[in-house]
Amino acid sequence: MTQQGVRWTADQVLALAPDAPSRKAGSKLGVAGPWSEAGSSGEGTVWGLCKGSGSRPYQTVVDIADIAGAAGPAYKCSCPSRKFPCKHALGLLLLWAGEDGTVAVATDAQPPGWAEEWLAGRRKRAETKRTSDAAPGSPVADPEAARRRAERRAERVTAGVRELEQRLSDLLRGGIAAAEQTGYGLWEETAARMVDAQAPGLASRVRELGAIPSSGPGWPVRMLEECALLHLLGQGWLHRERLPEALAATVRSRIGLPAPTEGPSVRDRWLVLAQYDSADSKLTTRRIWLYGAESGRTALLLSYGAAGRAPSLALPVGLALDAELTSYPGAGQLRADLGEQFGAPAPTAIRPPGARTEQAAHRYGEALRDDPWLDAWPVTLSEVIPTPLPGPSSDSWQLVDVEGDMALPITPSAASRAGLWRLVALSGGAPVTVFGECGHEGFTPLTAWPRGAGEAVTLC
Template sequence: MTQQGVRWTTDQVLALAPDASSRKAGSKLGAAGPWSETGTSDEGAVWGLCKGSGSKPYQTIVDTGGGPGGTGPAYKCSCPSRKFPCKHALGLLLLWANGDIRVPDGQGPPDWAGQWLGERAKRAEAKQPAAAGPGGTATPADPEAARRRAERRAQRITAGAAELEQRLTDLLRGGLAQAEQAGYGLWEETAARMVDAQAPGLASRVRELGAIPASGPGWPVRLLEECALLHLLDQGWLHRAALPEDLAATVRSRVGLPASSKEPPLRDNWLVLSQYDTADGHLTTRRIWLYGSESARTVLLLSFGAAGRAPSVALPTGLTVDAEIAGHPGAGALRAELGEQFSAPVPSGGRPAGVGVGQALAAYGQALSADPWLESWPVTLTDVIPSQSPGGGWQLADADGKSALPIPAPAATSPGLWRLVALSGGAPVTIFGECGHTGFHPLSTWTRASPEVISLC
């Protein structure tokens, strides 16, 4: 995962987080404030002391995989967290990724870090003869051992899913009011059990449940909806053998099992449909939607910025870049990584083929059938008019007025909506955005007067 002297990016570090709460907590520690006696070695070890709530700072060290045997990454922290990596390890790696940790001049790691690294080196050396074949050549990894490890993890996830089902049953039997009285501790303890079961996807969804009780009017309905989706995911895992392969793969991904994509990189001229950031504490998430002019494929690039730093990937809306895209596994195959770029981004007047409101809903419904836990789906609406709905909100109505999609409250109060209304002037426009269960979130538009995409973010 790393080479000697090569630092990871912020995205690579945050991708190691076991769940969303760890990613958020780790990003807060990605600044120099709480850290002291930090250092790194040419072999890929990073260490430091992080001030916590106690009198003694936490001793944190990470072997990024560049040490003897290349057996990393591995983490060691004196904090009591049961997550790997913990938030201190993530924060330390973010410091390192951003160049805020240097190799100590003429000094090695402190004793507590050197001892742990030495023990890892000895274990790697001890394993080396066993991994070598005749003449010292390396032998392939044991596929039978890998199969047994996968089976053991699946068994732990199954036990965790069964336990989670029982907890959901107890919650509904006792009534949703008890969720408000119990507070967040109930959910955090349940999430910790899912981490123990090696199901980070379940743990993340459980933590999201903890933020719903007492979150405003209608919270019992929202809690029941999320509990139903979590129950569906549990049942999907427990009965995955009876599912179609594509849906079973989606369930495995949502539970948190890693999957490798067999899809080769796709080279195309990618039009940047939209780029916008969302902030959650010290973590900034950037979403970039791309459309391939030849493949007619829409993909999503995600990048992260921690500790007040901007995400590393930036592609302004309206430009086209000749590049390779590597798709992530999962239903819909929306998530992708930007690969090699063969030219600088240039302005473009292209656009995706648009659909009507009915077709947009059908596309979203079809995507939900493949992934019931999907929050939104990229759609380009054509010949729609932004107008006020009978209920007082805003909507995007077909030119014939027979069908419409509501614009959810957050988007309906944003400056982008007023810009869209002004650009439309009551005439039909083409709009790209995210279609979800709350409605349609406009992100960019084309007017009849301008062939270039106009950002609404």
């Protein structure tokens, strides 16, 4: 943290923004004008005062490493914003990331009192938690009571699954076309019943089922496919005792039952491959993909926030994080939990090894064998060129191998985003390396690197 060369890029800072308006507002504050007393220490802390509309400037501090919370950068600002990070935190990080040295960096720099008070509180809470977790007299949950609670929940889930199976049978008996007349209300009611049955995973898939009739041409085929997957999941739950343990764990996960992490923690230098959010009316879900430089593993971090609020976990794309991860159970499951961090995210020359488009499709097929409900699988493509699909329409794109005659179509949703044009501009007709998700609709690009040396470019 003591050298200007290890600071983040502007793209990596803006990737932390909770939404586009915050990104725009933060960019305006990434200049020296509104800031005073800005500084940074070698321990990974940045602070400063930002002039606002009031008489007193906003006090802003960022703990870049967030060793205390092990959840990416942490932020504190005296402004009234409920977004994390707020525009002032983003502006401060942009100022720190600049090449003009506006934010002085010194290993012996001491933050001002207001910033030190917040940092000291974080360190104290972290130490208290570590002491509590390590205390030999810590209370132990009653295993018998936990077993009874699990049995009661399993009974409720089973009742919900049987009700869902009956709804699917009624739909197929009456004909798929009837779903267009029944409307969304029936499926929302069914989803509510799945929530009552404590099966949130089923509830989410049922809501998606209700939206299919209004999804455009070809919806009956998509409806039948989703009904089949729901039926398969229901039957997997009802006969879970006959399944291999790994597949049974996957079924429990897809149903929505919580599961603790298992196995030893893996410490590695984890490259942050991509970060993006998806939201519904109740929840914002953030997905962060990581690649272990030494283990060669790809891992997924999930975090959640209430509707309209960004999750607290945020990591800058393209940087490497020295940290421990612990995996969750399940066949073909890549989800992990972020444990202790041993330093701030830092620039790196690490890139994930790439595959050809044919290999990417093959890997997705293999992953479906372990998890039939999988929508997509993470893959890095090497030496590909974004190219419009032949035909009268210029809205469809593909990633073409420079060697061979294979290609992967880019998913329609990705082809309509501004990230596609960033990818085209980065390529300029030359091969690039692209990380993304390969699924039944095609490939969704999330991050790209130019041939040779160059920073990661986020596409989502």
